[in-house]
Amino acid sequence: MMDKTFALRRHEVVQDAPMVAGFKARWPGLFSVREVNSEFKRITTVELQSKFYSQLDAHSENLMKVFARKGGVLGKKIKAMMVPMTQVDSIDVRRECILRGLTVYLNEDPQKFIKDYRRRSVH
Incomplete structure (x- = not known):
């Protein structure tokens, strides 16, 4: 699901510059450890925690x-x-x-x- 919505989320952040609270309410998955790790790996092909x-x-x-x-x-x-x-x-x-x-x-x-x-x- 996150793969399919990346362009939409990126457009929303760049164009609309939403407040964090609103963005968090709309995309709560981006604020969980599991989803952040998955998103980072999807974008960079690197494991976030091991890289960190x-x-x-x-x-x-x-x-x-x-x-x-x-x-x-x-x-x-x-x-x-x-x-x-x-x-x-x-x-x-x-x-x-x-x-x-x-x-x-x-x-x-x-x-x-x-x-x-x-x-x-x-x-």
């Missing part, structure tokens, strides 16, 4: 260097978030620490970020 994780892994060392240079309150907060990586040798723990550190570095609330992700991935 491979790129995150490729940039992890540089992100860690950036985090290490951050000073002040945010730097201390980021350093504390990186502690689990030193205690457990797990790629999942490493990724989570880096994503949490990135949210703090970008002045976002990591609790809200992780909560939103978990809530959305359940649906």
Whole structure:
């Protein structure tokens, strides 16, 4: 179904520039994890999550260097978030620490970020 409606959805976004709430009400499938993954693969022929994780892994060392240079309150907060990586040798723990550190570095609330992700991935 998503394949058949792509041109219509694209036209709607480009021409009408709808508000997100209206677009979400009209095309709710585009806001579920499964459908986003399917849509990404349909358009790019690449698996979204595997691509995201491979790129995150490729940039992890540089992100860690950036985090290490951050000073002040945010730097201390980021350093504390990186502690689990030193205690457990797990790629999942490493990724989570880096994503949490990135949210703090970008002045976002990591609790809200992780909560939103978990809530959305359940649906």
